[in-house]
Amino acid sequence: MLASLGARLLSFLHRMGCAFVFFLNSLRALLSVFGHFSLLIKQLYAVGVLTLLIILVSGLFVGMVLGFQGYNTLVDFGAESSLGLMVALSLTRELGPVLAALLFAGRAGSALTAEIGLMKATEQLAAMEMMAVDPFEQVIAPRLLAGIIAMPLLAALFTVMGVYGGYLVGVLQLGVDSGVFLSSMQHGVDFYDDIVTGVIKSGVFGVTITWIAVYEGYDAVPTSEGVAKATTRTVVSASLAILGLDYLLTAMMFGGA
Amino acid sequence: MAETVSGDSENFVDLRDLSFCYGSRVIFDHFSLQVPRGKVTVIMGPSGCGKSTLLGFIGGRQRPQSGKVIVNGRQVNGLAKRDLYELRKSMGMMFQNSALLTDLDVFDNVAFPLRTHTDLPATLIRKLVLMKLQQVGLRGARHLLPAELSGGMTRRVALARAVVLDPLMVMYDEPFTGLDPVSMGVIVKLIRELNDSLCMTSVVVTHDVPEGLSIADRVYLLGAGNVVASGDPDYMRTFDHPVVRQFIDGLPDGPVAYHYPAEDYRQELLGRAQP
Numbered sequence: 291m292l293a294s295l296g297a298r299l300l301s302f303l304h305r306m307g308c309a310f311v312f313f314l315n316s317l318r319a320l321l322s323v324f325g326h327f328s329l330l331i332k333q334l335y336a337v338g339v340l341t342l343l344i345i346l347v348s349g350l351f352v353g354m355v356l357g358f359q360g361y362n363t364l365v366d367f368g369a370e371s372s373l374g375l376m377v378a379l380s381l382t383r384e385l386g387p388v389l390a391a392l393l394f395a396g397r398a399g400s401a402l403t404a405e406i407g408l409m410k411a412t413e414q415l416a417a418m419e420m421m422a423v424d425p426f427e428q429v430i431a432p433r434l435l436a437g438i439i440a441m442p443l444l445a446a447l448f449t450v451m452g453v454y455g456g457y458l459v460g461v462l463q464l465g466v467d468s469g470v471f472l473s474s475m476q477h478g479v480d481f482y483d484d485i486v487t488g489v490i491k492s493g494v495f496g497v498t499i500t501w502i503a504v505y506e507g508y509d510a511v512p513t514s515e516g517v518a519k520a521t522t523r524t525v526v527s528a529s530l531a532i533l534g535l536d537y538l539l540t541a542m543m544f545g546g547a
Numbered sequence: 548m549a550e551t552v553s554g555d556s557e558n559f560v561d562l563r564d565l566s567f568c569y570g571s572r573v574i575f576d577h578f579s580l581q582v583p584r585g586k587v588t589v590i591m592g593p594s595g596c597g598k599s600t601l602l603g604f605i606g607g608r609q610r611p612q613s614g615k616v617i618v619n620g621r622q623v624n625g626l627a628k629r630d631l632y633e634l635r636k637s638m639g640m641m642f643q644n645s646a647l648l649t650d651l652d653v654f655d656n657v658a659f660p661l662r663t664h665t666d667l668p669a670t671l672i673r674k675l676v677l678m679k680l681q682q683v684g685l686r687g688a689r690h691l692l693p694a695e696l697s698g699g700m701t702r703r704v705a706l707a708r709a710v711v712l713d714p715l716m717v718m719y720d721e722p723f724t725g726l727d728p729v730s731m732g733v734i735v736k737l738i739r740e741l742n743d744s745l746c747m748t749s750v751v752v753t754h755d756v757p758e759g760l761s762i763a764d765r766v767y768l769l770g771a772g773n774v775v776a777s778g779d780p781d782y783m784r785t786f787d788h789p790v791v792r793q794f795i796d797g798l799p800d801g802p803v804a805y806h807y808p809a810e811d812y813r814q815e816l817l818g819r820a821q822p
Contacts, residue, residue: 414646414648414649416642417640419606419608419635420635420638421635421660422633422635422660422663422664
């Protein structure tokens, strides 16, 4: 029992070490992306633009639900004029970065792992190596950078759509005054304390998700079962990492306030 | 600084005293093999004897636990990554499942090494790619994606890609497996013709005996971690050695056992019940 636990721990530490070395190799290869700019554009389309629909629709509905729930709670205290502030703070500080990251991990992260895993299984990565082309420069680095760039932008769009959804429900459906809704946001949301912290969170989530996704794909057992397991691991590990990191970042940013 | 080994100029590849194990399973035990320059060398042997691993050693993708892998006078298993990649520019490889880049069409697959390693203008790259595709008979298929090609066609595209940089050596990993007779005949012909017309060295790993023997200048038969026999195809066809005869004649049983090691069959069926 103890030996088995020790073996599992050693295996976990070994995997973490491999993932870290992989990350360093990916960072080294990042410079090469500027020589292959078209690869970055292609990946920005794949991980960013193709994730846009689910982000925008989810953001809109989350904002609409926040509008309903917030109004029903605030109206009891006669504070429905703060609905705009509540929706905006919830989205910029927490829901925007976290939910966008979870959706990004499910949509783009799983696709990255499956694509790289299949490239490994069909020997495309080995073929690149034999053609004297470094897979880190050709495959890994453009995807990693695209994920790092796309994630904060997607989180920002999620937040904007969420605020719009809250506005639709609060103002158009429930009758909160439009000027009050918007001015409470304008006065209550601080650029550095709320928006910048949200951007920092989504940036950290972007690095983490994409790192996990490309590593799991590159490390996948080159069979259909291996790729399937790696894809599942990406979604599970990335989701747990997002939630864990969110707690740490929130504690660091707001813990002493 | 890459190590240059004083080698035999007649041999493009010189594998010296290699040993390699997967866990406790010995694949090569003080194994040596030479690939003559400008010739087609065919390496045959039963599945799992380490044929493809040999190509991994030559290309530097795998390293033996001991011994030297010398390619064109340079010791591959001591090279830094940059030197290894430089050496690989003089090698081409055709993988068993072709390994075409699935997001690129036929033209772009063949153009990929040229675009990556040369500064040639697009018009010249176009001409070079069309010439290679013409050689393999697929100039008209240049706009197709890998998913739209048959098995034989993907091998031919992979072959065009392998030779597009005019390498000094091309390695073929099981080039005939899973092909219909017509496609197989085309690949056999292309390997021989490309080797002769481009003055290359070719290493073909296969267990397709008639096809392998028909194009080989030199044949190696591997087994039990070492070379069982080597020689020209005529010599191998007539060599009276039990392992050679079993392999060349395709006999189901012999020195290379048909059955994976197991406990006694009768005892397992009738004796004590065990999973």
